[in-house]
Ligand SMILES: Nc1ncnc2c1ncn2[C@@H]1O[C@H](COP(=O)(O)OP(=O)(O)OP(=O)(O)O)[C@@H](O)[C@H]1O
């Protein structure tokens with residue numbers, strides 16, 4: 248909608264610019280702080296321009312074990328990446344299969360299954376964290392990728408979204424596929440999956456971010472430093488060290504933690520915009 | 529080429545609704561059967577039962593010499609064209625048509641050759657790389673046909689395939705389908721509720737009502753000798769005038785043409801049927817009744833006249849050839865030939 252009101256235009260632009268500054272300023276601060284040495288940061292007021300130590304700071308974060316955490320940023324990035332990819336793919340695979348079963352198959356207890364899944368929406372990780380910990384510990388999955396990923400993989404939200412989408416697929420499509428000789432797996436793989444592209448791309452972004460930002464769960468089940476994730480380490484870095492907080496490392500770390508989610512969003516955005524345009528009709 | 533035999537076929541939906549009350553039908557090699565009937569009479573259910581998309585509750589379904597009740601749709605070797613086409617939206621026209629072939633493990637080259645042949649037959653060669661949403665309604669319809677034809681199935685099943693098209697396209701596709709089916713010589717069952725489609729396409733017409741078959745026969749046979757009052761009313765447009773004869777009160781009953789009819793049904797409240805096009809203007813002596821004109825609809829080629837006659841409860845419709853400048857409240861003396869009078873007994877059966 249467009250209004251011809253110059254006053255309103257100026258006002259709304261001003262508001263937008265202010266908001267952008269408010270959001271970008273901390274990122275800018277982090278960016279500049281990451282390029283100074285610790286001495287610089289502690290001897291002068293917060294710098295608003297780049298220093299000369301940037302390359303050195305990033306290299307040391309990525310290659311050397313970080314004091315107070317004990318693992319290098321590259322290890323932690325890898326841990327985070329594996330965990331969030333595992334969670335994102337796992338969630339999508341499981342919830343898609345669950346929704347497929349609930350929508351397209353008639354079996355006893357179908358409604359019950361759906362409601363059970365739906366009810367777990369009310370139980371976030373934090374609520375069931377103690378028993379879950381017990382289970383994972385009993386299965387000897389502490390300090391391991393499966394231990395970090397599996398308990399977070401079931402997703403009522405994604406199941407629900409897939410179900411809603413599957414319900415909009417015309418039943419004739421399934422019937423046409425049956426007449427064409429496609430069994431249940433073929434129908435899922437050849438028809439339902441390509442039709443869900445948009446949903447999958449959108450869900451992938453959401454689930455990846457969800458996985459990436461996990462704090463409590465990985466903190467609890469990783470006792471060995473080599474399993475620490477990026478998000479967990481940020482807190483440790485900022486609070487643990489003996490004397491002065493190494494802000495140049497903390498900010499460098501924070502910037503590194505930003506990159507993968509941003510990349511995922513930029514890459515996936517293309518797909519789901521394309522998917523949106525593609526799949527109508 | 530195949531025959532299709534339905535033997536006392538019954539279908540009860542899980543909710544307990546008995547939709548098909550025992551359908552018997554024999555379809556010959558290469559025959560084109562059209563099923564018509566009012567909405568909700570079970571046409572789609574019958575077609576889907578034949579396709580295998582609905583289970584059959586009772587009775588047998590034979591394709592050639594095989595009982596196929598318990599076979600999956602794909603194993604029955606049938607092809608179905610859906611009302612909304614049900615094309616796979618993410619596949620190109622080529623892939624849509626090739627999908628069934630691929631699923632049967634037909635080699636790629638043969639697959640491609642068959643698709644191209646079919647596309648040529650239907651004039652789809654230019655469109656093979658397009659997606660369904662880039663096609664017009666008529667083209668989509670054609671692709672749906674192509675997807676059915678490409679497998680050379682034993683039986684084609686059509687569920688109102690033309691009802692989403694506009695009138696002009698419908699006429700064109702109707703002719704095309706008839707030509708195509710006769711050329712392929714495949715047995716086909718075609719569900720429609722369009723009268724003209726039914727009359728022009730069918731080798732034999734099946735009229736269904738409330739889950740039962742009312743009559744099966746050649747279209748013109750059904751038109752000229754409807755077996756029941758229901759068929760009489762259903763076939764033909766505008767539909768047949770059905771006049772309840774109360775033997776004592778109606779002056780019509782004393783008319784020689786009517787008096788001659790078999791005596792027995794006359795004692796009950798029988799029905800006399802006359803098609804609007806068979807009523808014509810005669811002199812008062814021979815007339816069956818005198819019509820008080822209430823409304824005139826000039827259609828150009830013919831004129832529809834609506835009105836009432838003394839002693840007859842039902843509204844009468846007359847179709848007169850050409851243009852008749854009739855006043856409303858005019859009076860017409862109307863008669864008909866003996867062979868154009870249909871009598872039905874109190875149960876609605878022809879006598
Ligand atoms: N899945 C179902 N469960 C229960 N009843 C059904 C089901 N599908 C159809 N029916 C009922 O069966 C009857 C026949 O339906 P059907 O779809 O065969 O009608 P139709 O003759 O094809 O009508 P139309 O001309 O409107 O398409 C209807 O009364 C309908 O309500």
Ligand SMILES: [Mg+2]
Pocket residue numbers: 571572573
């Ligand atoms: Mg129907």
